[in-house]
Amino acid sequence: MKARRGIYAAAVSPFEANGRLNSGKLVAYCQHLLSDGGCDGVAPTGTTGEGTSIAMADRLALPGAFADAGISPDRVIFGTGAPASGDCLALTAAACDAGFTNALVLPPYYYKAPSDDGLFAYYANLVNGLGRDDLRIYLYHFPQMSAVPLSVELVTRLKAEFGSVIAGLKDSSGDFAQSAAFITATGGVDADFDVFPSSEAMLWDGLALGSAGIISGSTNAFGAKAQAALQAPQGGARDVAMEAVKAARTMAGKYPMMAAMKQVEAWRSGDDSWTRMAPPLVPLSDAQRASLRADLDALNG
Incomplete structure (x- = not known):
């Protein structure tokens, strides 16, 4: 079942005091995001979810x-990328075996400047190793973090080779021109290839070109604002809604995204354990926390 289009939150992850993932709390949090949080879908264990810092056993379960x-x-895209091809295959298989066949897959991010042939082989190993026609891979372009960009040529080559299994792409470059290039080269939603930019500030600009929505870290806190902008009729109402979205995104961008979104959830839920981060990441400082509180209060009037 291919993931639906729309507003996704790259869900933050709750940790126990010993550093292990609290799966039950994450499930309940994602249920909140899918209801009162205003999101059409969630993308757990991605970058904002500190997925690469979560123990393999926890990710598999x-x-x-x-x-x-x-x-x-159809409302979940699990992050299953890993530097080791076998780990990526195992994580994706675990998701598929549980019925979640949509996977967000980083390129192997340890070795830098790999060739397109090498990256093609990594994704081909995943597709052929699982051998599932219902698998739907969303390529994950995030060069600032992975230091392994995905070229337009590689994306179109994978799509040509594996068809509907290569279902889309999350573009976290922050460069709208890059998102537009992926959409243009693949045909976007008109060709059933779902490109998701990573900022809700790009929502309607992307949709106008053929994007599928957005997958964003800041929609952990502001998914309802993005959903309101998505549903607003064209014209003044949409313009007002998008101004609210852009203001919230700009404010969120002043802080370390993962720590800020966890702090917002700690305030919403009254549970300070949400502020735990997986090393080497750290929570907001006292000064950052006070500034974020003031900015949220100002944003919400």
């Missing part, structure tokens, strides 16, 4: 917890 909670598979 998480899809089963989502299945047990009855969360619809």
Whole structure:
């Protein structure tokens, strides 16, 4: 079941005091995002979810917890990327076996400047190793973090080779021209290739070109604002809604995104354990926390 289009939150992850993932709390949080949080879907264990810092055992068990909670598979895109091809295959298989066949897959990010042939081989190993026609891979372009960009040529080559299995792409470059290039080269939603820019500030500009929506870290806190902008009729109402979206995104961008979104959730839930980060990341400083509180209060009037 291919992931639905619309507003996604790259969900933050709650940790226990010993550093292990609290799967039950993450499931409940994603249920909040999918209801009152205003999101059409969630993308757990991605960058904002500190996915590469979560223990392998916890990542492998998480899809089963989502299945047990009855969360619809078309509303979840699990992050399954890993430097080791076999780990990526195991994580993606665990998601698929639990019924979640949509996977957000980083390129192998340890070795720098790999060739397109090498990156093609990595994704081909995943597709051929699983051998599932229902698998839907969303390529993950985030050169600032992975230091391994995905070229337009590689993306179109993978799509040509594997068809509907290569279902889309998350572009976290922050460069709208890059998102537009991926959409133009693949045909975007008109060709059933779903490009998701990473900022809700790009929402309607992207949709006008053929994007599928957005997958954003700041929609952990502001998904309802993005959903309001998505549903607003063209004209003044949409313009006003998008101004609110852009103001919230700009404010969020002043802070370390993951720590800020966890702090917002700690305030919303009254649970300070949400501020725990997986090393080497750290929570907001006292000064950052006070500034964020003031900015939120000003944003919400």
